[in-house]
Amino acid sequence: MKLLKISFFITIISMFLNNCKQKETSTVSGPVTALDIKNHIAVLANDSLTGRMPFTEGENKTINYIAGQFKQLGLEPGNHGSYFQEVPMVQVTSFPSNITVSGKASFTFKPTDDFSASTQQELDSVQLNNSPLVFAGYGIVAPEYNWNDYKNLDVKGKTVIVLVNDPGFKSGNSKLFKGDTMTYYGRWTYKYEEAARQGAAGVLVIHQTEPASYPFTVVNGNGHAKLYLQQADKHLSRCKVEGWLSESAATKILSAAGISGDIRAIARKADFKAVDLKQTISLTLHNKLKYSTSHNVIAVLKGSTTPDECILYSAHWDHLGIGKADAKGDSIYNGAIDNADGVASVLGVAKAFAGLSSNIKRSVVFLMVTAEEQGLLGSEYYATHPIYPVNKTVANLNMDALGSYGETNDFAITGKGQNDLDDYVEKWVKPLGKKVTGDKNPGAGSYYRSDHFNFAKVGIPALDINNGQESTLHGAVWGKKQQDDYTANNYHQPSDNFTEAMNTDGMAQVANLLFNIGHELANSTVFPGWKKGSEFKAIREKSLAK
Ligand SMILES: [Zn+2]
Incomplete structure (x- = not known):
């Protein structure tokens, strides 16, 4: 027929x-x-x-x-x-709870207004349960540029917060990475991959409009179906949670740890070291899964x-x-x-x-x-x-x-x-x-x-x-x-x-x-x-x- x-x-x-x-x-x-x-x-x-x-x-x-x-x-x-x-592909639609951040101060963040989160893990639900927060700068390991934001850092089970784009962008230094030209290390997809290689439980990219090249509304994927290739390990080697924080939500978390001002410039410094933010994050994603070829x-x-x-x-x-x-x-x-x-x-x-x-x-x-x-x-x-x-x-x-x-x-x-x-x-x-x-x-x-x-x-x-x-x-x-x-x-x-x-x-x-x-x-x-x-x-x- x-x-x-x-x-x-x-x-x-x-x-x-x-x-x-x-x-x-x-x-x-x-x-x-x-x-x-x-x-x-x-x-x-x-x-x-x-x-x-x-x-x-x-x-x-x-x-x-x-x-x-x-x-x-x-x-x-x-x-x-x-x-x-x-x-063969799998479609994952993630529905996030609110985020709660606890530490000296505590914050509640709402999906879509403050963050976007999803998972590739093929599970009915995933959870960050008081996962320690770390600010890992640009979240980049690039031997050819002699750059390693994860040097001497153990992020297993932790959630990393990282900057979008790479250190060269708007640095005024055309020799730092490729200056204003983005390398692959600047893409959010890379940030997710590297955080997973490091064993992090969660990765959240701080949204800033200029280095991202699009507004926060573009990254909002809450409740949107996302397609991935099927993997033998059901994507369990990926972070449990991947997503974006609005700049204002990120600023609250970083300020509570005493980090303020131009965070891109801070993380660009040659002696920058990742910062334990002394706060934890909790978040649950409920997922709908669908398999197709x-x-x-x-x-x-x-x-x-x-x-x-x-x-x-x-x-x-x-x-x-x-x-x-x-x-x-x-x-x-x-x-x-x-x-x-x-x-x-x-x-x-x-x-x-x-x-x-x-x-x-x-x-x-x-x-x-x-x-x-x-x-x-x-x-x-x-x-x-x-x-x-x-x-x-x-x-x-x-x-x-x-x-x-x-x-x-x-x-x-x-x-x-x-x-x-x-x-x-x-x-x-x-x-x-x-x-x-x-x-x-x-x-x-x-x-x-x-x-x-x-x-x-x-x-x-x-x-x-x-x-x-x-x-x-x-x-x-x-x-x-x-x-x-x-x-x-x-x-x-x-x-x-x-x-x-x-x-x-x-x-x-x-x-x-x-x-x-x-x-x-x-x-x-x-x-x-x-x-x-x-x-x-x-x-x-x-x-x-x-
Ligand atoms: Zn197209």
Whole structure:
């Protein structure tokens, strides 16, 4: 029954594609066409896919469409005869009690007003019961920066309070970590991971708007369902409680221990030592658990000389499903730009490789991952359950939410300066008379916020790139306005829709650039590396030595 439905669906789509022939734009050089990309977006962002939410009928339609395209291109299934990789997940919804802090003074803090707390532990409830509180500065252990906030500190069973971002941010010292550019040590996800490695029972990040780059309302996750990958240990190696304290709640706790003033400056000092706050915290979380399986979609074009080495293209297929309706009554989050256009562009690249007249030396893998919007989970699953060995994966080339405002004279590398793939971009872009730029807002840590990051985390040099702001036809002011309009009015809104007027030339431009880079690497023996100072360099070197 299911199969029948799917083949019917695919027939409809091919009919649609055939009726959709339009004049092909000739402004983009390279084998990937803007028209192909446009046609794929029209399908992927159609209401019938109901916003491409994992675990829904929308998932079935989406992954079968992608697999059908791979098959049509003659690409082999990427997972031992299958185009799919199962991704088992658990959904945890935590409902916190009030927090009570006891010591010289005592405080009661309310969920949402004062804090946000959740757990990854797959238990009906978790509890901090008079757990001693420790202020552990930035909560960072970074040998390459000679930094260790946990030095000579035993936090087993205790709850650590830590600062967001890293010591370099707004320090005025560009040599301290990466100055205003956030390293991975600055992300809250890192703070949680490190606290767990140290054996802490709880970890609470102090929310400050500027170093976090978003307001406290954004971190409020109380009672919100959160998805995680299923783990054999049911996440019992994680802290019992992970969360955020509002700045005012944190100030009360720290003041009671005699710490006041600029806490970022205090914790930045070379002789800073973690402080036992002589207070304890109590908090209970009641949890609802739900288990489900979603899917990554994967295909491979085998290399002729060194097929065990591969170039890995990626894009996330999922989006937000059906949710709150907007003013126009639209409740389907179609995510035409985020990230139907990335999937469409990888499909375009896949077609370009499939159409090559000569063999490539290394293999090329096309991976469309699930649950990016839920915390980069599909890519995390692949990176931790790789089908092609991590130390033979030469590079990851990722596309997420490419611009729909046409060709640009510049390309923006997310987290520019991380690895040698930047040099490949320069090399291919320069002869076109175009420019390469970095993040608009490097302090926001964008490099750690899309799927490429999970590949970086296991050491694979990863590149995420997008169109810049300087529109070829309309200039930089207009280009910036298009970007700002998207962020303000369409990003994660039901209005992120496909329209016939959508300009896919810029997407084709990025796709062709990444095709050229991937093609060059596929016929090379070089392994691009991480640049000096990158937090991923040591991980790669260790993995290559195996
Ligand atoms: Zn998104």
